[in-house]
Amino acid sequence: MGLWAKFKNTTLYKSIYRNEYPDTPRNQVLVILNSLVLHLHPVKVPRRAVRVSYTWGLGGLSLLMFLILTVTGVWLMFYYVPAVPDAYLSMRALETDVIFGQFTRNLHRWAAHGMVLAVWLHMVRVFYTGAYKPPRDFNWVIGVILFTVTVLLSFTGYLLPWDQLAYWAIAVGSEMAGSTPVIGREARMALLGGHTIGQATLVRWYTLHVLLLPLACIALMAMHFWRVRKDGGISTPIPYEEDEAEARAEG
Amino acid sequence: MAEATEKYQQTGPKVRVNQKEELVYTWPYLVSIEAIMAIAMILALSLMATFVNAPLLELANPEKTPNPAKAPWYFLGLQELLLHMHPALAGVIVPTAALILLAMIPYIDRDPRGTGIWFSTRKGLPITIFSAVYTWIWEIVLILIDEFWVTTPAGTDTVLKGIEPHITYFLDKTFPFMTQPGWPGWSWVGKILLPAALMVTIPWVLAVIVKRRWKANTRELMIALFTFYFASFILLTIVGTAFRGHSMQLMWPWEVTAPH
Numbered sequence: 001m002g003l004w005a006k007f008k009n010t011t012l013y014k015s016i017y018r019n020e021y022p023d024t025p026r027n028q029v030l031v032i033l034n035s036l037v038l039h040l041h042p043v044k045v046p047r048r049a050v051r052v053s054y055t056w057g058l059g060g061l062s063l064l065m066f067l068i069l070t071v072t073g074v075w076l077m078f079y080y081v082p083a084v085p086d087a088y089l090s091m092r093a094l095e096t097d098v099i100f101g102q103f104t105r106n107l108h109r110w111a112a113h114g115m116v117l118a119v120w121l122h123m124v125r126v127f128y129t130g131a132y133k134p135p136r137d138f139n140w141v142i143g144v145i146l147f148t149v150t151v152l153l154s155f156t157g158y159l160l161p162w163d164q165l166a167y168w169a170i171a172v173g174s175e176m177a178g179s180t181p182v183i184g185r186e187a188r189m190a191l192l193g194g195h196t197i198g199q200a201t202l203v204r205w206y207t208l209h210v211l212l213l214p215l216a217c218i219a220l221m222a223m224h225f226w227r228v229r230k231d232g233g234i235s236t237p238i239p240y241e242e243d244e245a246e247a248r249a250e251g
Numbered sequence: 252m253a254e255a256t257e258k259y260q261q262t263g264p265k266v267r268v269n270q271k272e273e274l275v276y277t278w279p280y281l282v283s284i285e286a287i288m289a290i291a292m293i294l295a296l297s298l299m300a301t302f303v304n305a306p307l308l309e310l311a312n313p314e315k316t317p318n319p320a321k322a323p324w325y326f327l328g329l330q331e332l333l334l335h336m337h338p339a340l341a342g343v344i345v346p347t348a349a350l351i352l353l354a355m356i357p358y359i360d361r362d363p364r365g366t367g368i369w370f371s372t373r374k375g376l377p378i379t380i381f382s383a384v385y386t387w388i389w390e391i392v393l394i395l396i397d398e399f400w401v402t403t404p405a406g407t408d409t410v411l412k413g414i415e416p417h418i419t420y421f422l423d424k425t426f427p428f429m430t431q432p433g434w435p436g437w438s439w440v441g442k443i444l445l446p447a448a449l450m451v452t453i454p455w456v457l458a459v460i461v462k463r464r465w466k467a468n469t470r471e472l473m474i475a476l477f478t479f480y481f482a483s484f485i486l487l488t489i490v491g492t493a494f495r496g497h498s499m500q501l502m503w504p505w506e507v508t509a510p511h
């Protein structure tokens with residue numbers, strides 16, 4: 001018996017994996033039921049719902065980006081100091097003194113842009129396939145909130161390097177918020193934590209970026225995935241009668 | 252198979268089609284696709300992170316305004332709007348209204364037919380293409396007018412650039428009492444009234460055309476209006492990103508230099 005086969009016979013292995021490799025129908029069912037991650041799926045899915053050309057996997061890719069951002073973000077937090085001007089210095093140090101520092105920062109940056117793009121394209125696909133229609137109506141609303149949270153996550157992160165790019169992008173953005181009718185001054189104050197962009201703004205946005213918004217995103221994603229299942233799984237075609245009749249006539 | 256469906260899909264709608272939905276095992280049919288896509292994405296991002304560095308300019312300096320100062324790319328559509336209208340409209344009201352209207356779509360279009368089909372009906376794709384072209388023509392023409400309509404009224408050295416200054420100048424001349432102290436002046440016509448009216452009328456007219464030309468149902472109307480939003484976002488973001496350079500002037504992408 002090989003070492004691996006022996007290991008698979010141990011109590012330890014069996015306590016972790018409750019079923020054999022999923023190559024029989026029974027184990028294909030069990031692997032979904034027994035695994036925390038896989039049990040987000042149903043055991044079986046409509047063939048038409050798993051076509052790549054239907055969803056383009058964009059919802060899943062949005063989740064993947066979020067996971068990459070969480071891992072790289074925690075790593076960045078080890079080195080990042082949310083203070084003026086230490087924030088900028090810690091970014092410089094990350095690029096020069098920390099092994100894989102530049103790589104991790106790049107990955108975080110590009111995945112952040114990628115997530116905004118993926119979430120937006122996911123919304124576009126859901127719209128053009130009519131997948132927002134009842135009973136998925138409320139999940140679409142959760143989606144719109146998720147989209148907003150995603151953009152806010154990206155925007156709050158934009159300030160953190162405290163370089164010219166960050167500072168002036170946020171200056172432009174908070175200027176827009178300051179022009180809100182009636183409560184413009186208050187909105188700007190709340191965003192900046194003062195009259196100008198400074199230390200208070202940085203701490204505020206840092207807290208939102210690493211704590212509040214990710215938690216909100218996780219909670220909303222949990223609701224979103226739960227509802228995809230409860231709404232009957234990924235949508236499958238419900239044609240109009242006329243089109244159906246035409247399709248049948250054409251054979 | 253039928254048993255599995257019933258057991259694991261107790262809630263939710265039953266798919267109502269003339270053919271029975273064919274089910275496949277999640278492992279391996281779905282899990283393998285997910286794994287391949289995830290690996291490909293991680294690879295692509297890692298490659299990019301290896302060869303393209305995230306920007307880091309010099310330390311933030313509130314005294315030194317870069318020209319142009321730009322927001323992140325997904326806000327450049329709004330920043331483009333900012334050039335043409337009142338900031339409250341471009342920066343707050345339009346995005347808020349856009350999000351609320353987006354969220355309302357499924358509460359207006361409640362017919363489940365057309366679910367799960369790209370563009371839903373045979374008219375869906377032609378309507379999408381028409382709506383995008385219609386939107387782009389309007390917006391490109393308006394942007395060009397607002398940029399290149401520059402005149403100097405005879406006998407003055409005032410330079411009027413864009414739609415709003417022309418309207419304001421004309422109304423100030425015609426109704427001079429509004430320019431007296433205590434009066435709001437006339438700039439709101441060009442900064443608020445006209446842009447707001449255009450942003451309502453352009454999609455409105457689109458809806459009317461699509462209704463007449465294609466006898467559109469609710470879903471097809473939604474496709475037209477969503478395409479208006481979608482095409483606007485794309486066009487304004489591209490213009491704001493690639494065609495706005497020094498002092499946010501309109502120029503060709505190769506003339507747009509890095510901010511300084």
Ligand code: HEM
Pocket residue numbers: 055057058059060062063119120122123126131132136139140141142143144146147150221224228233234235
């Ligand atoms: C962080 C952001 C988001 C994540 C991680 C996410 C994830 C997912 C996933 C994994 C699915 C399964 C099907 C697929 O991949 O297409 C899905 C479906 C769905 N999503 Fe999202 N989503 C996000 C944002 C949105 C947004 C912005 C909208 C719309 C405004 C939306 C609306 C929906 C709807 C209606 C479905 C059901 C589609 C169907 O049954 O065909 N989601 N989402």
